Structure formats: C-alpha cells, structure tokens
Amino acid sequence: MDSEVNRGMSIESPQLDVLKKLSQSEDPRYQLVQRILATPDFIRSPQLSRFLLYISTTTFEGRSHILSEQHIGVVVFGREPDYDSAADTIVRSHALRLRRRLEQFFQRGGNAEPLLLTIPRGGYVPVFSPSTRYSANTKENDSHSNERTPDAIVQGSSHQNETSSPLLDRHHTPHEATSRSPAIHSVLEPLSELPPDTSFAQTQISPGVLWRYRVITALSTTLSIGLVITLVLHLRTHFITRRHHILWSQLFTEDQPTQVVLGDSGLVLFHAVARQRVSLHDYLNDDVSKQMPFVQHVEPDFARFLLHRRYTSMVDATALTHLLRLPEAMPERTLVHYSRDMHLNDFKSGNVIMIGAQEAVPWVELFENHMDFAFSIDNPDTHAVFLNRHPAPGELSSYSSYSSTTKTKAYSVLAFLPNLSGTGNVLILEGLSMVGTEAAVDLAMDDERLLPILAKIRKPNGSLPHFEMLLESETLGDSAGPAKVVGVHLHD
Secondary structure (H helix, E strand, O other): OOHHHHHHOOOOOHHHHHHHHHHHHOOHHHHHHHHHHOOHHHHOOHHHHHHHHHHHHHHHOOOHHHOOHHHHHHHOOOOOOOOOOOOOOHHHHHHHHHHHHHHHHHHOOOOOOOEEEEOOOOOOOOEEEEOHHHHHHHHHHHHHHHOOOHHHHHHHHHHHHOOOOOOOOOOOOHHHHHHHOHHHHHHHHHHHOOOOOOOHHHOOOOHHHHHHHHHHHHHHHHHHHHHHHHHHHHHHHHOOOOOOOOOHHHHOOOOOOEEEEEOOHHHHHHHHHHOOOOOHHHHHHOOOOOOHHHOOOOOHHHHHHHHOOOOOOHHHHHHHHHHHOOOOOOHHHEEEEEHHHOOHHHHOOOEEEEEOOOOOOHHHHHHHOOOOEEEEOOOOOOOOEEEEOOOOOOOOOEEEOOOOOOOOEEEEEEEEEEOOOOOOEEEEEEEOOHHHHHHHHHHHHOHHHHHHHHHHHOOOOOOOOOEEEEEEEEEEOOEEOOOEEEEEEEOO
16 A cells, blocks of 8 residues: 555454444445445545545544544545645545445446445535345245245145145136135135126127227337437437547546646745746655746745745646546546645556646656657747757757747647556647647547548557657647647557
C-alpha cells in the first residue's frame, strides 16, 4: 500500500484491531465489507477501498459522529487539517463514486446479499439494512418448497382413503370425486350446478360482434406499433453508441479507469510573477524556495497565495465537456482530477488524459524525457518553446510563437504515449498558450480531420502506434484557427 494509504491508516491502527475482533465474531457487516473490497472494481481503486474501509470500521467502533467531510479529507486523503473543503471537493467526489460502485455491486454480483450497504446523501455514515430483494427471494423459495400442486392434494386425499385419485380416474363423475375429498368438493360444486349445455364449444358468437372484435384488435395493434416506432425515434439519440474509435477506444477501456487531469492555473499565475518554472519534485513537496527570489512586482505572500489557488482554465473545462460526451467515456470509469490531487501511482495503471503543458500540469515531466517535442521555458528572459529533439527533414529544432515570423502562430502538441508501466495509455494535449491547447483539443475532437491523419500512421494490423504530433494554427484574437500538422513522430 502506498505512502498515502499508510499515512491515512497505519498497519497497527485501532481500526484494524476492531476488524480482527469483528472477524473473530463473524459480524455479517464486516463480512459484507470484505466481500465488497474483494471485487475487481474496488481492487483497482485503492482510494475508494480506503474510504469505505475507514468509514465502516469507524462506524463499527461506535464513532460515526466524527465522520465529517473535513475529518475524512485529513485522515483518508491526507489533506492538511485546515484545508478548505469548499474549494477542495475530493471527499464529495469520491463519495459520489463510492455510492455508484456500491449500487453496481448490489445490482450485479451482490444481488443475493442478505445485507444492503448504503451511504445516504448528505453524510458519510454507512447504513447496513436487510435486503428486501433477499427477503423476497427467501419468501419465494419458502413458498415454492411448501406449495402443493392440485395433483399432490388429490394424491394425498386418495392415500387417506386408500383409493386412486378421482381426478386422474376418467370413469369417476364429479360427484363421485367430491364424495371422496371435501376440498375438491368445494371447488367443483359450483361447476355441478351449471346446465349441461353451457360449454364454450357450444357458445355462439354473432358475426357482427366477431367483425367488431377484429376491427378493434387491428386498430389496437396498429396504434401500438405506431407508438413503439415514435418512442424509438424519439429516444434513439439517448441510446449508448457502440463504436471502435482508433484513438478513444485505447483511452477509454472497459477493464481500466480513465483519469482526466485538469491544469493548475494557480501554478501558471505563480510562474508569471516568479518567472521560474516549478519542477514536479518541488510541486509535490510544496517547495518554491528556489523561485521566491525571482518574484517581482508583488508581495511574496501574494505569490504563495496564487500558487495555492485551485483554478483551471476555460479551455480545460471545455475540453472536459467534450471528453465526457464521447460514447466511450463511461461515467463509472471516467474520473476527473485536479493536477494537485494526482499521485505517481495514478500514472502506472489505467489510462490518463492530461490537458495543458508542463507549466500547468507538472506531471507531463514524467513523459517528456521520452518525447521528441518537449515544452521548454528554462530561460526566464524568453517565452516558452517546443524543442524538437530529433528534427526530421524540413523540421526546425524549436518552435516559438513569439518570433517576428511566428507571432500570429499557435503551436501545440498532441501526444499518445504508454503509461509508466506500459499497461495503459496517456494522451497529452498541450500548447505554448491556452490558444495552442485549444487548437490541440479541437483537432482531437474533430474526426473529419483526425481520422485521416491516424489512418496514415496505423500499423498493418490496424492498431494505432504511440506517437507525437506537432500542430500549428493561426491565432484569431483569443481563439485558434484549424490546426495543421507540422510533424508526426512515431514511437513504435
């Protein structure tokens, strides 16, 4: 278990002691929690597992009154004791995911569980209640086991009278049958009072009634078919579209979660006043001592204030809406994170989509060592550029939007790379500015322009290789025009 898990719950914690006691007493609530945590959905999500385990054990201890958002954020997610829970919604977002996962568990593999585990909205205290579905199934099984068919009743009565079943003996009359069984007599007695000519075979239906019946039946059938067709035409846009997109099917998969990382605009504002970029190491350790001597025109405290604001750009927010509308982006497997809330292990499993350059998403640094087009702003007296480490014929060694010939150009990179363990994929959409990032997002979402480009680089077996794509677009005020491809570098 990673360091954050150990920080939230130590190996020798009181919660584990309680679990051991509950295990020995075979508490059904504890057993249920263990079965839930053993499912693949929770095994692949250590944060949700830690969340459920903590609130459950705390409830078992009788201390559920301490389960507030602020408390959970500190103990489970490693936040500072005075963190702003109104701005940092990590507890609420994970609680929403946890409720969805629990609903899925009880709808699928856990539909036969005798206990139901829910977390009512507005709080974080788990509630264990008898499952109505389990009770209904139990009653139904009991009723089936105790139910006796009419044949069984007849056979039972005949055994008592040491005779054969009257209903099975065609030579017996109803009156003879009823004389042997009072129960059957009570059922057949009304039938014995009917006149002998009241059978259905002798019932006569007039042609007019039959004709009206047929017309009504035909009209009802036609109306039903019309209603079904209308309903399908109205709802077909809401049906899940199944498709095999050459790019998005690699980033949204059924067996792994996809994490969308939004840029840290507070960090970008800090860079603007410090004129020095913060490395990933310093970002994770909240150490900006190297940058503070370069802060100009503002108070150091204000610079630190900017650094800790949880802002993101409108470009990132717009990109997120496009991503969530993709048919492949299933809600239960698509997670949205702020850059500051990510952890190293998140890039070792599953799929990740990062929106923004290293200046806004320092995690890009993990992959830039293996990238040909690398974001660079090492010199504080110059603007950011994309370095081209392995220029192909006709390509430049660097691309900048601030030279005399490129001041109306916006450059961006669309990179499709493996994650750190090679078990998933990473998509990076970054620009030298927000305009550049917007151009990369627009191309990624435009199949009419994107698919022909990907068709040219796909492998003979039809799969998509990992690649980097440098894009150039004309700036139109605060927006970008259609991007064109400057260069494509393949990695495998």
